[in-house]
Amino acid sequence: MRSASAKMMRAVLVRQFGDVDQMKVERIPIPTVRDKQVLIKVHSSGVNPVDTYVRAGQYKMLPDLPYIPGKDAAGLVHSVGASVTKFKPGDRVFSSQTNQMGTLAEYACVDESNVFPLGSSLTFDEGAAIGIPYFTAYRALFQKALAKSGERLLIHGASGAVGIAATQIAKKHGMYVVGTGGTTEGIDLVRETGADEAVNHRDSNYIEKLMEGEKFDVILEMSSHVNLGHDLTLMNSDGRTVVIGCRGPVNINPRALMGTEGSIIGCALFSATPDQFQEIGSAVVKGITDGWVKPVIDTVFDLEKAHEAHTAVIHSKGAKGKLIVRVQE
The missing domain is CATH 3.90.180.10 (Medium-chain alcohol dehydrogenases, catalytic domain)
Structure with a gap:
């Protein structure tokens, strides 16, 4: 035409x-x-x-x-x-x-x-x-981390668009979600979105607070240039940290991965195959129809x-x- x-x-x-x-x-x-x-x-x-x-x-x-x-x-x-x-x-x-x-x-x-x-x-x-928020969140959770119902999930940056999408998707699939935000409004939004717990990542002792609880099977990381080193200490055995966002280099101690046999996994939506992209699209469209994509x-x-x-x-x-x-x- x-x-x-x-x-x-x-x-x-x-x-x-x-x-x-x-x-x-x-x-x-x-x-x-x-x-x-x-x-x-x-x-x-x-x-x-x-x-x-x-x-x-x-x-x-x-x-x-x-x-x-x-x-x-x-x-x-x-x-x-x-x-x-x-x-x-x-x-x-x-x-x-x-x-x-x-x-x-x-x-x-x-x-x-x-x-x-x-x-x-x-x-x-x-x-x-x-588009990018929900598709990236689904890919990170299920195509990269192979997340399962009942697992504990930490979302660094849960008040952002990808974090909100990840919270909704994870809760729909039976995961326990802890989300972080950087403002009072962001923390409120993390709770309203459905996270089981919300933590302010601008508190000086927020890592210590997270360490006091159970560790995590999956971590979604929006700011790996800041948090990746901490993430390695917060994972359960066979834990998976998925890197979604990064704005610079970071120093980590790989020894932290040895005891848990944890994994750091990169995630980029443009790397999805056509079949993977359609899988994501079908899941998100069903979420729209079912009413939980909000x-x-x-x-x-x-x-x-x-x-x-x-x-x-x-x-x-x-x-x-x-x-x-x-x-x-």
Whole structure:
């Protein structure tokens, strides 16, 4: 379908990797939908830390310049390619693109395999908060840590978007969850999300508090550059620490792994195979249908303020859910 290609849309464009001042709203042609793609009229776009790493040019996989930032979106199907069978114009959908860019725009072309039904129970803002957070949390728990019902889970950074998703998924699957946050509001949110216990990771003795209780079978680590050394002392026998986030090097003592025969496991959503990605998508869509996928929105920005969202997702004093850019009503 090429009828939309002559029309224009607003989009955030990055012409050079660098700081947020490289993000400019411009008018560019609406992309042409290809054979196995879905053209989404984007209502809301989710902002993730990885988006800032790409924009800064500090990521393993970088797009060609210029590019439109953003991986997560929710909106209505505008048109579909000739070989698309799962969606039709007007469907409410969300998307998560692992190897493509382009959701900070009024329209986004997404491969059909990366588009999923949103249903009617969630808003578009909530739909844009699903992709990377929920998919990453599921992959970390079940495809990497092989978590099981009854195990004890520690989530470092449980008030952030991935932490909230991980808490909901883990509780649904019968795990005991201890979550950390860095503010009073964050701690309250960790409890409201369903964690069995909440700990303030800015307390000077929070590690000692954690050590006083039972140790953990699985640890999800959003700030491994700060916490990884401690994590190795908090694991049960055969414990697994999954590294989800890191902003620099860290010193650890591998001897701490020997007594427990514990494991440190890296997790990156873009490394998922197509079959693994579809497994995750199916599980999350079922969670939407069953009603336990409940994204939490922190702040909503206009498209012209997308650069402020990029700043906030890295430099906020305490995460309280997902940051969203509302592209259009």
